[in-house]
Amino acid sequence: MAQSMRDIKDKITSTQSTSQITKAMQMVSAAKLTKSEAKTKNYHHYMETLEDIVRNISSTSTMSHHPFFKPKSEKKCTGYLIITSDRGLAGGYNGNVLKLMQHEIQSKSRDGYKLYMIGSKGFDYAKRTGLKIENQFMFVPDDIVYQDIKPVVDKVIGDYMEGTLSEVVIIYNNYLSKISQEPATKQILPLIPKNTETTKAQYSFEPNEEEVINAILPKYLEGTIYGVAITAKLSEHASRMNAMQNATDNALEIITDLQLVYNRARQAAITQEITEIVGGASALE
Amino acid sequence: MSVMTIRVVTPDKLVFDGEAERVFARGIDGDFAVLYNHIPMMTPLGVGELRIEMQGESSYVAIESGILEISNNHINVLSNDAMMAEDIDVARAKMELERTERQKQNAKSREDLIKSEMEIVKLLNQIRVGEKK
Numbered sequence: 001m002a003q004s005m006r007d008i009k010d011k012i013t014s015t016q017s018t019s020q021i022t023k024a025m026q027m028v029s030a031a032k033l034t035k036s037e038a039k040t041k042n043y044h045h046y047m048e049t050l051e052d053i054v055r056n057i058s059s060t061s062t063m064s065h066h067p068f069f070k071p072k073s074e075k076k077c078t079g080y081l082i083i084t085s086d087r088g089l090a091g092g093y094n095g096n097v098l099k100l101m102q103h104e105i106q107s108k109s110r111d112g113y114k115l116y117m118i119g120s121k122g123f124d125y126a127k128r129t130g131l132k133i134e135n136q137f138m139f140v141p142d143d144i145v146y147q148d149i150k151p152v153v154d155k156v157i158g159d160y161m162e163g164t165l166s167e168v169v170i171i172y173n174n175y176l177s178k179i180s181q182e183p184a185t186k187q188i189l190p191l192i193p194k195n196t197e198t199t200k201a202q203y204s205f206e207p208n209e210e211e212v213i214n215a216i217l218p219k220y221l222e223g224t225i226y227g228v229a230i231t232a233k234l235s236e237h238a239s240r241m242n243a244m245q246n247a248t249d250n251a252l253e254i255i256t257d258l259q260l261v262y263n264r265a266r267q268a269a270i271t272q273e274i275t276e277i278v279g280g281a282s283a284l285e
Numbered sequence: 286m287s288v289m290t291i292r293v294v295t296p297d298k299l300v301f302d303g304e305a306e307r308v309f310a311r312g313i314d315g316d317f318a319v320l321y322n323h324i325p326m327m328t329p330l331g332v333g334e335l336r337i338e339m340q341g342e343s344s345y346v347a348i349e350s351g352i353l354e355i356s357n358n359h360i361n362v363l364s365n366d367a368m369m370a371e372d373i374d375v376a377r378a379k380m381e382l383e384r385t386e387r388q389k390q391n392a393k394s395r396e397d398l399i400k401s402e403m404e405i406v407k408l409l410n411q412i413r414v415g416e417k418k
Binding site for chain 2 (some may be wrong): 039042043045046047049050052053057078097117147148202203204205206207212215219222223226
Protein backbone atom coordinates (compact mmCIF):
# COMPACT_ATOMS: atom_id res chain seq x y z
CA MET A 1 0.00 0.00 0.00
CA ALA A 2 1.65 3.20 -1.22
CA GLN A 3 -0.52 5.55 0.81
CA SER A 4 -2.53 4.92 3.89
CA MET A 5 -6.27 5.00 3.53
CA ARG A 6 -6.57 7.91 5.90
CA ASP A 7 -4.19 10.04 3.79
CA ILE A 8 -6.22 9.40 0.68
CA LYS A 9 -9.46 10.17 2.49
CA ASP A 10 -8.02 13.51 3.67
CA LYS A 11 -6.93 14.38 0.17
CA ILE A 12 -10.39 13.64 -1.21
CA THR A 13 -12.04 15.86 1.40
CA SER A 14 -9.73 18.78 0.78
CA THR A 15 -10.10 18.51 -2.99
CA GLN A 16 -13.86 18.44 -2.53
CA SER A 17 -13.87 21.66 -0.54
CA THR A 18 -11.61 23.31 -3.12
CA SER A 19 -14.00 22.32 -5.87
CA GLN A 20 -16.87 23.81 -3.91
CA ILE A 21 -15.05 27.13 -3.70
CA THR A 22 -14.14 27.20 -7.38
CA LYS A 23 -17.68 26.24 -8.30
CA ALA A 24 -19.03 29.13 -6.22
CA MET A 25 -16.55 31.53 -7.79
CA GLN A 26 -17.57 30.37 -11.21
CA MET A 27 -21.19 31.07 -10.45
CA VAL A 28 -20.42 34.51 -9.03
CA SER A 29 -18.46 35.38 -12.16
CA ALA A 30 -21.27 34.14 -14.38
CA ALA A 31 -23.71 36.43 -12.56
CA LYS A 32 -21.33 39.38 -12.86
CA LEU A 33 -20.84 38.64 -16.52
CA THR A 34 -24.58 38.90 -17.14
CA LYS A 35 -24.65 42.20 -15.31
CA SER A 36 -21.70 43.55 -17.28
CA GLU A 37 -23.34 42.51 -20.50
CA ALA A 38 -26.37 44.60 -19.64
CA LYS A 39 -24.09 47.54 -18.91
CA THR A 40 -22.33 47.15 -22.26
CA LYS A 41 -25.71 47.31 -23.92
CA ASN A 42 -26.55 50.60 -22.21
CA TYR A 43 -23.20 51.95 -23.16
CA HIS A 44 -23.88 51.17 -26.82
CA HIS A 45 -26.89 53.51 -26.77
CA TYR A 46 -24.57 56.28 -25.66
CA MET A 47 -21.74 55.53 -28.03
CA GLU A 48 -23.99 55.13 -31.06
CA THR A 49 -25.53 58.53 -30.44
CA LEU A 50 -22.14 60.07 -29.88
CA GLU A 51 -20.70 58.52 -33.02
CA ASP A 52 -23.63 59.85 -35.03
CA ILE A 53 -22.93 63.33 -33.76
CA VAL A 54 -19.21 63.12 -34.43
CA ARG A 55 -19.89 61.88 -37.94
CA ASN A 56 -22.17 64.83 -38.52
CA ILE A 57 -19.59 67.37 -37.53
CA SER A 58 -16.46 65.73 -38.86
CA SER A 59 -16.75 67.52 -42.18
CA THR A 60 -16.25 70.91 -40.58
CA SER A 61 -12.83 72.46 -40.94
CA THR A 62 -12.26 73.25 -37.26
CA MET A 63 -12.48 69.56 -36.62
CA SER A 64 -9.55 68.45 -38.75
CA HIS A 65 -7.29 71.04 -37.13
CA HIS A 66 -8.14 69.95 -33.65
CA PRO A 67 -5.08 68.62 -31.76
CA PHE A 68 -6.92 65.31 -31.28
CA PHE A 69 -6.32 64.68 -34.96
CA LYS A 70 -2.90 66.31 -35.21
CA PRO A 71 -0.54 65.64 -32.31
CA LYS A 72 1.31 68.65 -30.92
CA SER A 73 4.30 66.63 -29.88
CA GLU A 74 7.28 66.62 -32.24
CA LYS A 75 9.15 63.73 -30.68
CA LYS A 76 7.62 60.31 -30.67
CA CYS A 77 6.39 59.15 -27.32
CA THR A 78 3.66 56.57 -26.96
CA GLY A 79 1.40 56.50 -23.93
CA TYR A 80 0.24 53.01 -23.08
CA LEU A 81 -2.91 52.65 -21.02
CA ILE A 82 -2.95 49.15 -19.62
CA ILE A 83 -6.09 47.63 -18.18
CA THR A 84 -5.61 44.80 -15.69
CA SER A 85 -7.81 43.42 -12.91
CA ASP A 86 -7.73 43.90 -9.14
CA ARG A 87 -7.91 40.23 -8.25
CA GLY A 88 -6.28 37.14 -9.60
CA LEU A 89 -7.66 33.66 -10.27
CA ALA A 90 -8.73 34.76 -13.71
CA GLY A 91 -6.65 32.41 -15.82
CA GLY A 92 -4.33 34.16 -18.22
CA TYR A 93 -6.21 37.45 -18.03
CA ASN A 94 -3.49 39.62 -16.52
CA GLY A 95 -0.56 37.59 -17.77
CA ASN A 96 -1.59 37.96 -21.39
CA VAL A 97 -2.05 41.70 -21.21
CA LEU A 98 1.25 42.26 -19.42
CA LYS A 99 3.06 39.99 -21.86
CA LEU A 100 1.70 42.04 -24.75
CA MET A 101 2.78 45.22 -22.98
CA GLN A 102 6.34 43.89 -22.56
CA HIS A 103 6.37 42.96 -26.20
CA GLU A 104 5.23 46.47 -27.22
CA ILE A 105 7.76 48.39 -25.13
CA GLN A 106 10.66 46.07 -25.91
CA SER A 107 11.47 47.76 -29.19
CA LYS A 108 11.15 51.27 -27.78
CA SER A 109 13.79 53.39 -26.06
CA ARG A 110 13.33 54.26 -22.38
CA ASP A 111 11.85 57.70 -23.09
CA GLY A 112 9.87 56.53 -26.10
CA TYR A 113 6.96 55.42 -23.98
CA LYS A 114 5.02 56.16 -20.83
CA LEU A 115 2.81 53.74 -18.94
CA TYR A 116 -0.59 54.37 -17.42
CA MET A 117 -2.16 51.61 -15.41
CA ILE A 118 -5.63 50.61 -14.35
CA GLY A 119 -6.09 47.75 -11.87
CA SER A 120 -3.95 46.65 -8.94
CA LYS A 121 -2.46 43.54 -10.60
CA GLY A 122 -0.72 45.78 -13.10
CA PHE A 123 0.70 47.95 -10.33
CA ASP A 124 2.03 44.88 -8.52
CA TYR A 125 3.70 43.76 -11.71
CA ALA A 126 5.25 47.18 -12.34
CA LYS A 127 6.59 47.24 -8.79
CA ARG A 128 8.15 43.81 -9.23
CA THR A 129 9.76 44.60 -12.55
CA GLY A 130 10.71 48.20 -11.76
CA LEU A 131 8.58 49.88 -14.43
CA LYS A 132 7.54 53.47 -13.93
CA ILE A 133 3.83 54.24 -13.88
CA GLU A 134 2.69 57.79 -14.53
CA ASN A 135 -0.67 57.83 -12.82
CA GLN A 136 -1.76 57.19 -9.27
CA PHE A 137 -2.87 53.82 -8.05
CA MET A 138 -6.41 52.94 -8.97
CA PHE A 139 -8.83 50.08 -8.58
CA VAL A 140 -11.32 48.78 -11.11
CA PRO A 141 -14.51 47.95 -9.21
CA ASP A 142 -16.69 45.16 -10.57
CA ASP A 143 -19.60 47.46 -11.31
CA ILE A 144 -17.36 50.01 -12.95
CA VAL A 145 -18.96 53.39 -13.67
CA TYR A 146 -17.67 56.17 -15.79
CA GLN A 147 -16.49 58.29 -12.89
CA ASP A 148 -14.14 55.51 -11.73
CA ILE A 149 -11.77 55.79 -14.65
CA LYS A 150 -12.10 59.54 -15.16
CA PRO A 151 -8.91 60.48 -13.24
CA VAL A 152 -6.63 58.37 -15.41
CA VAL A 153 -8.41 59.39 -18.62
CA ASP A 154 -8.02 63.05 -17.70
CA LYS A 155 -4.33 62.49 -17.02
CA VAL A 156 -3.70 60.77 -20.35
CA ILE A 157 -5.59 63.38 -22.34
CA GLY A 158 -3.88 66.15 -20.37
CA ASP A 159 -0.42 64.76 -21.14
CA TYR A 160 -1.33 64.40 -24.79
CA MET A 161 -2.62 67.96 -25.01
CA GLU A 162 0.51 69.27 -23.30
CA GLY A 163 2.57 67.60 -25.98
CA THR A 164 4.22 64.99 -23.77
CA LEU A 165 2.67 62.18 -25.76
CA SER A 166 2.40 61.83 -29.51
CA GLU A 167 0.00 58.91 -29.44
CA VAL A 168 -2.04 56.91 -26.97
CA VAL A 169 -2.64 53.18 -27.18
CA ILE A 170 -4.75 51.02 -24.88
CA ILE A 171 -3.71 47.47 -24.10
CA TYR A 172 -6.57 45.35 -22.83
CA ASN A 173 -8.32 42.02 -23.15
CA ASN A 174 -10.81 42.10 -25.96
CA TYR A 175 -14.02 40.21 -25.45
CA LEU A 176 -14.74 37.95 -28.40
CA SER A 177 -17.18 35.60 -26.75
CA LYS A 178 -17.87 33.94 -23.42
CA ILE A 179 -15.16 31.40 -24.08
CA SER A 180 -12.68 33.47 -25.98
CA GLN A 181 -10.87 36.66 -24.97
CA GLU A 182 -7.60 37.84 -26.36
CA PRO A 183 -5.20 40.65 -25.55
CA ALA A 184 -5.41 43.51 -28.02
CA THR A 185 -4.15 47.02 -28.64
CA LYS A 186 -6.29 49.93 -29.69
CA GLN A 187 -5.04 53.31 -30.76
CA ILE A 188 -7.19 56.09 -29.41
CA LEU A 189 -5.08 59.18 -30.06
CA PRO A 190 -4.57 60.79 -32.48
CA LEU A 191 -8.10 60.14 -33.66
CA ILE A 192 -8.48 58.63 -37.08
CA PRO A 193 -11.00 60.65 -39.06
CA LYS A 194 -14.08 58.73 -40.15
CA ASN A 195 -15.19 58.94 -43.76
CA THR A 196 -17.99 61.40 -44.05
CA GLU A 197 -20.28 60.33 -46.83
CA THR A 198 -23.52 60.49 -44.95
CA THR A 199 -23.92 63.90 -43.43
CA LYS A 200 -27.50 64.04 -42.30
CA ALA A 201 -28.05 67.69 -41.76
CA GLN A 202 -26.32 71.03 -41.81
CA TYR A 203 -26.15 71.99 -38.19
CA SER A 204 -26.16 75.34 -36.61
CA PHE A 205 -23.75 75.55 -33.72
CA GLU A 206 -24.49 77.44 -30.55
CA PRO A 207 -22.58 79.49 -29.48
CA ASN A 208 -20.04 78.62 -32.21
CA GLU A 209 -18.48 75.69 -34.01
CA GLU A 210 -15.28 75.67 -32.01
CA GLU A 211 -16.98 75.60 -28.62
CA VAL A 212 -19.21 72.74 -29.66
CA ILE A 213 -16.34 70.69 -31.03
CA ASN A 214 -14.29 71.36 -27.92
CA ALA A 215 -17.17 70.03 -25.87
CA ILE A 216 -17.86 66.99 -28.01
CA LEU A 217 -14.42 65.58 -28.85
CA PRO A 218 -13.22 65.03 -25.28
CA LYS A 219 -16.53 63.29 -24.59
CA TYR A 220 -16.06 61.09 -27.61
CA LEU A 221 -12.59 60.15 -26.50
CA GLU A 222 -13.64 59.53 -22.92
CA GLY A 223 -16.53 57.48 -24.21
CA THR A 224 -14.21 55.33 -26.31
CA ILE A 225 -11.86 54.69 -23.40
CA TYR A 226 -14.75 53.87 -21.11
CA GLY A 227 -16.04 51.46 -23.73
CA VAL A 228 -12.70 49.67 -23.75
CA ALA A 229 -12.69 49.57 -19.96
CA ILE A 230 -16.08 47.88 -19.74
CA THR A 231 -15.14 45.45 -22.48
CA ALA A 232 -12.05 44.57 -20.45
CA LYS A 233 -14.25 44.06 -17.39
CA LEU A 234 -16.48 41.78 -19.41
CA SER A 235 -13.42 39.77 -20.46
CA GLU A 236 -12.25 39.57 -16.87
CA HIS A 237 -15.50 38.02 -15.69
CA ALA A 238 -15.60 35.63 -18.63
CA SER A 239 -11.96 34.71 -18.15
CA ARG A 240 -12.45 34.07 -14.44
CA MET A 241 -15.58 32.07 -15.13
CA ASN A 242 -13.67 29.81 -17.53
CA ALA A 243 -10.67 29.47 -15.22
CA MET A 244 -12.95 28.43 -12.37
CA GLN A 245 -14.88 26.07 -14.60
CA ASN A 246 -11.61 24.34 -15.51
CA ALA A 247 -10.50 24.26 -11.90
CA THR A 248 -13.78 22.64 -10.87
CA ASP A 249 -13.51 20.07 -13.65
CA ASN A 250 -9.95 19.24 -12.68
CA ALA A 251 -10.91 18.89 -9.05
CA LEU A 252 -13.71 16.48 -9.91
CA GLU A 253 -11.32 14.43 -12.04
CA ILE A 254 -8.82 14.23 -9.21
CA ILE A 255 -11.57 13.18 -6.82
CA THR A 256 -12.64 10.34 -9.16
CA ASP A 257 -9.04 9.12 -9.42
CA LEU A 258 -8.46 9.33 -5.70
CA GLN A 259 -11.70 7.53 -5.00
CA LEU A 260 -10.48 4.67 -7.17
CA VAL A 261 -7.15 4.49 -5.33
CA TYR A 262 -9.00 4.65 -2.04
CA ASN A 263 -11.30 1.76 -2.99
CA ARG A 264 -8.35 -0.35 -4.09
CA ALA A 265 -6.52 0.34 -0.86
CA ARG A 266 -9.63 -0.55 1.11
CA GLN A 267 -10.09 -3.75 -0.85
CA ALA A 268 -6.42 -4.65 -0.38
CA ALA A 269 -6.72 -4.13 3.36
CA ILE A 270 -9.78 -6.42 3.54
CA THR A 271 -8.11 -9.08 1.43
CA GLN A 272 -5.05 -8.97 3.60
CA GLU A 273 -7.11 -9.30 6.74
CA ILE A 274 -8.97 -12.34 5.35
CA THR A 275 -5.70 -13.92 4.27
CA GLU A 276 -4.34 -13.40 7.76
CA ILE A 277 -7.42 -14.96 9.40
CA VAL A 278 -7.39 -17.91 7.01
CA GLY A 279 -3.67 -18.31 7.54
CA GLY A 280 -4.10 -18.18 11.32
CA ALA A 281 -6.97 -20.70 11.24
CA SER A 282 -5.04 -23.19 9.11
CA ALA A 283 -2.05 -22.91 11.44
CA LEU A 284 -4.29 -24.06 14.33
CA GLU A 285 -5.46 -27.20 12.54
CA MET B 286 -49.48 70.01 -31.11
CA SER B 287 -46.74 68.11 -32.81
CA VAL B 288 -44.37 66.14 -30.67
CA MET B 289 -40.65 65.55 -30.77
CA THR B 290 -38.81 62.54 -29.51
CA ILE B 291 -36.13 62.95 -26.90
CA ARG B 292 -33.48 60.71 -25.50
CA VAL B 293 -31.15 61.41 -22.59
CA VAL B 294 -28.17 59.07 -22.37
CA THR B 295 -25.14 58.70 -20.12
CA PRO B 296 -22.35 56.14 -20.55
CA ASP B 297 -23.92 54.07 -17.78
CA LYS B 298 -27.57 54.16 -18.70
CA LEU B 299 -30.41 55.37 -20.83
CA VAL B 300 -31.91 57.99 -18.55
CA PHE B 301 -34.92 59.11 -20.54
CA ASP B 302 -36.50 57.97 -23.76
CA GLY B 303 -39.82 59.51 -24.70
CA GLU B 304 -41.78 62.29 -26.32
CA ALA B 305 -41.88 65.99 -25.69
CA GLU B 306 -43.79 69.04 -26.85
CA ARG B 307 -41.34 71.48 -25.37
CA VAL B 308 -37.87 71.10 -23.94
CA PHE B 309 -36.09 73.63 -21.76
CA ALA B 310 -32.38 73.37 -21.17
CA ARG B 311 -29.49 75.32 -19.75
CA GLY B 312 -26.84 76.07 -22.35
CA ILE B 313 -23.46 77.45 -21.42
CA ASP B 314 -24.64 80.94 -22.35
CA GLY B 315 -28.06 80.75 -20.74
CA ASP B 316 -31.39 78.96 -20.81
CA PHE B 317 -33.17 78.13 -24.02
CA ALA B 318 -36.24 76.24 -25.21
CA VAL B 319 -36.67 73.86 -28.10
CA LEU B 320 -39.99 73.61 -29.92
CA TYR B 321 -41.26 71.50 -32.78
CA ASN B 322 -39.49 72.02 -36.13
CA HIS B 323 -36.37 73.50 -34.65
CA ILE B 324 -33.48 73.73 -37.12
CA PRO B 325 -30.72 71.14 -36.68
CA MET B 326 -28.54 72.39 -33.86
CA MET B 327 -25.75 71.34 -31.58
CA THR B 328 -24.89 73.03 -28.35
CA PRO B 329 -23.03 72.24 -25.14
CA LEU B 330 -25.03 72.20 -21.92
CA GLY B 331 -23.96 73.57 -18.57
CA VAL B 332 -24.76 72.27 -15.11
CA GLY B 333 -28.50 72.70 -14.78
CA GLU B 334 -31.89 71.19 -15.25
CA LEU B 335 -33.52 69.83 -18.34
CA ARG B 336 -37.30 70.20 -18.38
CA ILE B 337 -39.27 67.98 -20.70
CA GLU B 338 -42.87 69.09 -21.16
CA MET B 339 -45.50 66.73 -22.44
CA GLN B 340 -49.27 67.25 -22.22
CA GLY B 341 -48.99 69.73 -19.40
CA GLU B 342 -46.74 67.49 -17.35
CA SER B 343 -43.08 68.17 -16.78
CA SER B 344 -40.24 65.78 -16.18
CA TYR B 345 -37.04 67.14 -14.74
CA VAL B 346 -33.54 65.85 -15.32
CA ALA B 347 -30.44 67.09 -13.51
CA ILE B 348 -27.63 67.45 -16.02
CA GLU B 349 -23.97 67.76 -15.20
CA SER B 350 -22.73 69.28 -18.46
CA GLY B 351 -23.37 67.61 -21.76
CA ILE B 352 -24.30 68.10 -25.37
CA LEU B 353 -27.71 68.65 -26.90
CA GLU B 354 -28.24 67.76 -30.51
CA ILE B 355 -31.45 68.20 -32.44
CA SER B 356 -32.30 67.15 -35.97
CA ASN B 357 -35.54 66.05 -37.62
CA ASN B 358 -37.46 66.67 -34.43
CA HIS B 359 -35.38 64.21 -32.51
CA ILE B 360 -33.36 65.45 -29.57
CA ASN B 361 -30.31 63.67 -28.21
CA VAL B 362 -28.86 64.73 -24.90
CA LEU B 363 -25.50 63.27 -24.00
CA SER B 364 -24.17 63.75 -20.53
CA ASN B 365 -21.53 62.19 -18.31
CA ASP B 366 -23.93 62.30 -15.44
CA ALA B 367 -27.67 62.83 -15.70
CA MET B 368 -30.39 61.89 -13.25
CA MET B 369 -34.19 61.96 -13.37
CA ALA B 370 -35.64 64.03 -10.53
CA GLU B 371 -37.44 60.90 -9.27
CA ASP B 372 -34.16 59.05 -8.93
CA ILE B 373 -32.39 61.70 -6.91
CA ASP B 374 -31.99 60.96 -3.23
CA VAL B 375 -32.19 64.50 -1.89
CA ALA B 376 -31.27 63.58 1.68
CA ARG B 377 -28.17 61.80 0.52
CA ALA B 378 -27.19 64.59 -1.83
CA LYS B 379 -27.46 67.01 1.12
CA MET B 380 -25.16 64.82 3.18
CA GLU B 381 -22.69 64.64 0.31
CA LEU B 382 -22.90 68.42 0.03
CA GLU B 383 -21.97 68.88 3.69
CA ARG B 384 -19.07 66.49 3.30
CA THR B 385 -17.81 68.22 0.16
CA GLU B 386 -18.07 71.62 1.81
CA ARG B 387 -15.89 70.37 4.64
CA GLN B 388 -13.49 69.00 2.05
CA LYS B 389 -13.39 72.36 0.35
CA GLN B 390 -12.40 74.10 3.58
CA ASN B 391 -9.58 71.61 4.07
CA ALA B 392 -8.47 71.70 0.46
CA LYS B 393 -4.69 71.85 0.24
CA SER B 394 -4.12 72.51 -3.43
CA ARG B 395 -5.85 74.71 -5.95
CA GLU B 396 -6.77 71.60 -7.85
CA ASP B 397 -8.61 70.12 -4.84
CA LEU B 398 -10.40 73.39 -4.32
CA ILE B 399 -11.66 73.53 -7.90
CA LYS B 400 -12.66 69.90 -7.76
CA SER B 401 -14.77 70.31 -4.64
CA GLU B 402 -16.28 73.52 -5.93
CA MET B 403 -17.40 71.75 -9.08
CA GLU B 404 -18.80 68.93 -6.97
CA ILE B 405 -20.74 71.44 -4.87
CA VAL B 406 -22.28 73.07 -7.95
CA LYS B 407 -23.29 69.64 -9.19
CA LEU B 408 -24.82 68.60 -5.87
CA LEU B 409 -26.71 71.87 -5.47
CA ASN B 410 -28.16 71.31 -8.91
CA GLN B 411 -29.18 67.76 -7.99
CA ILE B 412 -30.84 68.94 -4.80
CA ARG B 413 -32.68 71.74 -6.59
CA VAL B 414 -33.96 69.41 -9.30
CA GLY B 415 -34.63 66.57 -6.87
CA GLU B 416 -36.94 68.78 -4.83
CA LYS B 417 -39.15 69.36 -7.88
CA LYS B 418 -40.39 65.81 -8.23
